[in-house]
Amino acid sequence: MRLPLVTAVVAILVLSHGFTFGKTMVEMVSEAKEEFEKADAELNTVYGKLIDTLTEEQEEALRQAQRAWIEYRDASIVAEGAMYEGGSLQGLVQWRAAAELTIERTGRLKGMFLEGYPGEDRGQPAEDDQRP
Numbered sequence: 001m002r003l004p005l006v007t008a009v010v011a012i013l014v015l016s017h018g019f020t021f022g023k024t025m026v027e028m029v030s031e032a033k034e035e036f037e038k039a040d041a042e043l044n045t046v047y048g049k050l051i052d053t054l055t056e057e058q059e060e061a062l063r064q065a066q067r068a069w070i071e072y073r074d075a076s077i078v079a080e081g082a083m084y085e086g087g088s089l090q091g092l093v094q095w096r097a098a099a100e101l102t103i104e105r106t107g108r109l110k111g112m113f114l115e116g117y118p119g120e121d122r123g124q125p126a127e128d129d130q131r132p
Contacts, residue, residue, distance in 0.1 A: 032095035
């Protein structure tokens with residue numbers, strides 16, 4: 001009776017974390033780390049471009065927000081990894097969480113460009129756009 005439940009839990013974990021069959025854990029962790037490093041490089045590029053467009057007051061506000069976000073990201077990664085403390089999934093889960101959070105933050109920073117991200121044509125705001 002317990003075997004189907006265990007199988008279901010493992011299947012959910014595999015599907016929810018995007019595990020790939022046919023790869024070793026070392027390969028999957030390495031790929032997740034590379035995904036994070038790519039996402040982090042993109043975040044740093046976007047952040048640098050955004051900083052260049054801001055007033056001193058806006059820049060300081062963004063720097064404070066970014067420092068707070070980094071603390072949040074790091075705490076979230078630790079919390080997600082703690083669910084698998086000491087197990088072979090811990091590193092994979094942590095690198096994937098780091099990548100996902102970083103990709104989300106990059107999107108938020110890109111959204112701070114009201115006229116669009118430099119180099120991208122984001123078009124005109126919709127007529128019913130109520131932003132000031």
